Amino acid sequence: SQQGEEDPQALSIQEGENATMNCSYKTSINNLQWYRQNSGRGLVHLILIRSNEREKHSGRLRVTLDTSKKSSSLLITASRAADTASYFCAKEEGGTSYGKLTFGQGTILTVHP
Amino acid sequence: DAGVIQSPRHEVTEMGQEVTLRCKPISGHDYLFWYRQTMMRGLELLIYFNNNVPIDDSGMPEDRFSAKMPNASFSTLKIQPSEPRDSAVYFCASSQTSSGELFFGEGSRLTVL
Numbered sequence: 001s002q003q004g005e006e007d008p009q010a011l012s013i014q015e016g017e018n019a020t021m022n023c024s025y026k027t028s029i030n031n032l033q034w035y036r037q038n039s040g041r042g043l044v045h046l047i048l049i050r051s052n053e054r055e056k057h058s059g060r061l062r063v064t065l066d067t068s069k070k071s072s073s074l075l076i077t078a079s080r081a082a083d084t085a086s087y088f089c090a091k092e093e094g095g096t097s098y099g100k101l102t103f104g105q106g107t108i109l110t111v112h113p
Numbered sequence: 114d115a116g117v118i119q120s121p122r123h124e125v126t127e128m129g130q131e132v133t134l135r136c137k138p139i140s141g142h143d144y145l146f147w148y149r150q151t152m153m154r155g156l157e158l159l160i161y162f163n164n165n166v167p168i169d170d171s172g173m174p175e176d177r178f179s180a181k182m183p184n185a186s187f188s189t190l191k192i193q194p195s196e197p198r199d200s201a202v203y204f205c206a207s208s209q210t211s212s213g214e215l216f217f218g219e220g221s222r223l224t225v226l
Contacts, residue, residue, distance in 0.1 A: 030212055031212055033214060033215075035215075041219060041220075042117075042204060042206075042218055042219045042220055043156075043217045044217070045214035045215060045216070048213075048214055088156065090215075092212055099144060099161065099163065099168070099208075099211030100158065100161065100168075100169055101146075101158065101215060102158060103148075103155060103156040103158075104155070105155045106155065
């Protein structure tokens with residue numbers, strides 16, 4: 001089964017609004033990453049946050065990590081129609097899983113112009 | 114850099130036929146991953162290599178699947194014999210280091226009739 005549940009499964013907003021997606025996981029992690037996938041394309045890396053970090057920013061993206069709650073969130077501010085895509089969190093689990101990423105089911109984001 | 118290159122982009126075959134998917138990782142990347150994506154199961158890690166050596170193949174569904182990496186610039190994923198339930202998009206990804214971001218190819222969409 002996939003590590004990490006994401007919610008919501010789908011999110012529909014208007015251009016200019018903020019979008020928040022959440023990801024939960026079950027085991028300890030080394031790092032957590034967020035990826036974006038446009039329809040019919042490969043995944044593109046957005047942000048990596050390590051287990052000892054709590055927040056990272058990249059442009060209009062903000063990622064938080066709460067290891068006590070085993071959860072992460074991705075915030076996209078001032079969304080644009082071009083942000084329409086599926087967003088996935090991926091976890092590198094601790095222990096012997098070094099280098100192995102497991103993906104959540106993803107959130108489908110639709111931004112209406 | 115051309116990115117991760119996968120071929121073919123689309124493959125339609127009949128049940129029982131052999132399928133070979135190919136991947137050229139980004140030069141200098143030591144890690145190579147094969148993922149499978151379906152609507153039902155999401156993104157599943159099949160196998161990954163480090164310096165051409167398979168590290169974890171626990172995600173390979175069954176003996177019909179095999180993967181090789183004869184050198185640092187080429188990997189294959191073979192399905193023999195193929196079955197309709199193998200229909201999916203197969204992604205190859207490479208990474209420069211463990212715990213780093215993955216660079217995905219555009220995927221190979223396989224349809225087994």
